Amino acid sequence: MMKNWISAVLVSGVFFVAGCQSNKSSTTPTQTSSSNNSNNPMKPSPEDIKFETSRDPPIKAQTRYAAGQLAESRDPPDYNRAIDQYWEAVKIDPKYKEAYYRLGVLYCKLEHYPDAVVAWKQYIKYTNGSATGYSNLGFCYELANQHNEAEDAYRKGIAKDPKSNPCRVNYGLMLARDNRINEAMVQLQTVLTPAEVHYDLASIYEHDGRKEQARTEYRKALDCDPSLADAEVRLSALR
Numbered sequence: 001m002m003k004n005w006i007s008a009v010l011v012s013g014v015f016f017v018a019g020c021q022s023n024k025s026s027t028t029p030t031q032t033s034s035s036n037n038s039n040n041p042m043k044p045s046p047e048d049i050k051f052e053t054s055r056d057p058p059i060k061a062q063t064r065y066a067a068g069q070l071a072e073s074r075d076p077p078d079y080n081r082a083i084d085q086y087w088e089a090v091k092i093d094p095k096y097k098e099a100y101y102r103l104g105v106l107y108c109k110l111e112h113y114p115d116a117v118v119a120w121k122q123y124i125k126y127t128n129g130s131a132t133g134y135s136n137l138g139f140c141y142e143l144a145n146q147h148n149e150a151e152d153a154y155r156k157g158i159a160k161d162p163k164s165n166p167c168r169v170n171y172g173l174m175l176a177r178d179n180r181i182n183e184a185m186v187q188l189q190t191v192l193t194p195a196e197v198h199y200d201l202a203s204i205y206e207h208d209g210r211k212e213q214a215r216t217e218y219r220k221a222l223d224c225d226p227s228l229a230d231a232e233v234r235l236s237a238l239r
Contacts, residue, residue: 059092061090064085064086064089064099065098067085068081068089068099072102086102086103086106097126104136108143117140120136120140124137131157131160131161132164133157134153134154134160135170137153138157138167138171154167154170158171163190163191168191168192171187173204175187181201184201185201188201193225194224194225195224198224199221202215202216202221214234215238218234
């Protein structure tokens with residue numbers, strides 16, 4: 001079955017530290033002379049007050065990432081702002097794989113598939129070719145209706161990790177949707193139980209409106225595992 005994909009902002013500001021005029025530290029401006037303040041000898045004149053300005057602390061990649069997460073969590077989510085923050089994070093740290101992951105997810109949500117492909121490829125690069133990255137890249141290509149590219153990505157992920165559940169399942173489901181049922185079953189059987197294989201095939205048939213084939217596969221799923229409640233529910237709905 002397809003998987004759905006898919007903090008506070010720290011704002012730095014200028015601050016001031018009083019200049020030290022003795023060996024003792026002070027958090028307030030220090031009087032250096034009272035010659036111009038005869039009426040109030042305790043009050044320093046403006047020219048006697050010395051401040052040291054401090055540079056803003058550098059913004060870290062983690063701060064930008066946190067800002068992106070905050071933008072995603074808003075109601076409604078601000079995906080464009082989140083994307084901007086994640087790109088700022090990778091400008092600071094080009095190997096920030098978590099930011100690339102979120103970019104890939106959000107671009108897919110927005111159906112900006114070419115941008116999503118770029119993000120997933122960067123994620124794959126900085127995760128040393130992870131099978132999860134290839135699975136998500138493949139699914140992105142599939143959403144963009146580029147099945148040849150999707151198949152290539154799934155196969156690369158399987159080569160990296162032959163037991164990768166996301167690669168095998170997503171690839172198998174794509175093959176089933178393309179009516180390559182035997183090939184689909186080979187992929188699905190590698191990581192799923194027989195009942196789960198039949199259930200997933202039934203779901204594909206049901207989605208495509210092939211109700212009789214869906215009913216057959218749900219029955220097979222229940223034959224393999226009578227406790228599979230979801231199969232019973234969906235079979236009943238088709239009767």
